[in-house]
Amino acid sequence: MHRRSFIAAALGSASVLGDTAQARAPRTRLHTGAALAFGTTVAVTVRHEDERVARRAIDAALAAVGRIQRLMSIYDPGSEVFRLNRDGVLGAPAPELLAVLRHARDLSQLTNGAFDITVQPLWEACRQAFGQGRPPSAAERERARALVGWRQVEASPERVQVRKRGMRITLNGLAQGYAADLALRALRQHGVAHALLDTGEFASSGAAQDRPWALGVPDPRAPGRLAASFALDGRSVATSGDYEAAFTRDFVHHHIFDPATGSSPADLASVTVLAPTALEADGLSTAFMVMGARCAHSLAARLGGVDVLTIDKRGQAWRSPGFPEPL
Structure with a gap:
């Protein structure tokens, strides 16, 4: 399942947002790096006065991303997740894999099963059926849901x-x-205080020159248009949408599944989550797509540091009270 949170980085496109003291601070250069991972281009942008330090930090950040890709890819025969799926058991799992599995269990409990890492058989059933030009039959869907x-x-x-x-x-x-969280940690360990990471989800630190880092949320029904844009406030950001990997042009069938029904959830077209970590934002954006707008906003209100923007199938947008104001 390829998952990509098509939030567009709006670097330099916003008006000056920093305060006067920040605007008077010495200007430092932006340095960038990129690599392929998770079926997309992972990008790192840092602001630092020393290019050698910046380059070492970027290399370390991309290495951290590459390690997670190698551990958790469902397609790479050498990954731990691939071997678990093939054999049903995996000995001596890496600490990183255990950390993510623990978070997955906690999130499943928190969301009453709306988030579920075992939905892969549903995706495989849909991929196979729609590859033949038809939706999966009720029996095929039920066989997958039983797993x-x-x-x-x-x-x-x-x-x-x-x-x-x-x-x-x-x-x-x-x-x-x-x-993204591990890459940001690597940057900080190399002395980089200002950075924006795009692994498909976003993590940031500091600011871009005389303004905060800014992101745009795509309109789920109008390619090339933004539904929202906002300045980052130190939290991480993830977006899930029915448009990211749709099986049908009407977006009824797509890559996100409700474990309770075996079908794609019918309420929302897009969910953008801000959370203290990118791991939290990533998982919650998927869970909120399944839960629907009302339940998503209700849960977000009970979670510290979490805000959400939901856009339903009719284009109705709903921001939680702490979601950043639009630029």
Whole structure:
């Protein structure tokens, strides 16, 4: 399942937003780096006065992203997730994989199962059926849904296993966010205080010259147009949308599945989440797509540091009270 949060970085496009003191601060150069991971281009932009320091930091950040890709890809035969899906059991899992699996379990509990890493059989059933020009039959969907259940995944430092034969997991709703968090940590360890990371999810630190980092949220029904743009406030950002990987042109069938029904959720076209970490933002954006606008906003209001912008199938947008004001 390829998942991409098509938020466009709006660097330099916003009017000056920094305060007077920031505007008078010495200007430093922007340095960029990129690599392929998670089926997309991962980009790192940092602001630092020393190019050598900036380059070492960017290399370390991209290396952190690459490690998570190698551990958690569902397509790479050498990845731990691939081996778990193939064999049903994985010995001595990497600490990073365990950390993401623990977060996945916590998020599944928090959302009453709306978030579920075991939905991969549903995606595979849809890919196969729509590849033949038809939707999956009720029987095909039900067979796939019988293999879904987050409680059937056991994880410990000794091993990870799935209890049902034929179960498959996907960490595409978490791995990109986790990679962004680790990449940001690597940048800070190299002395970089100002950075924007795009792994498909966004993490940031500091500011871009005399203004904050700014992002645009695409209109889910109008390619090339923005539904919102805002300045980052230090939190991480993730967007999920029915347009990102749709099986049908009407967006009824797409890459996000409601584990309870086996079908794609029908309420929302797009969800953008701001959260303290990119891992949290990544998982919540998927869960909120499944939960629908009302439940998503209700849960976001109970979570510290979390805000959400939902856009439904009719184009109705709903911002939580702490969501940044539009530029």
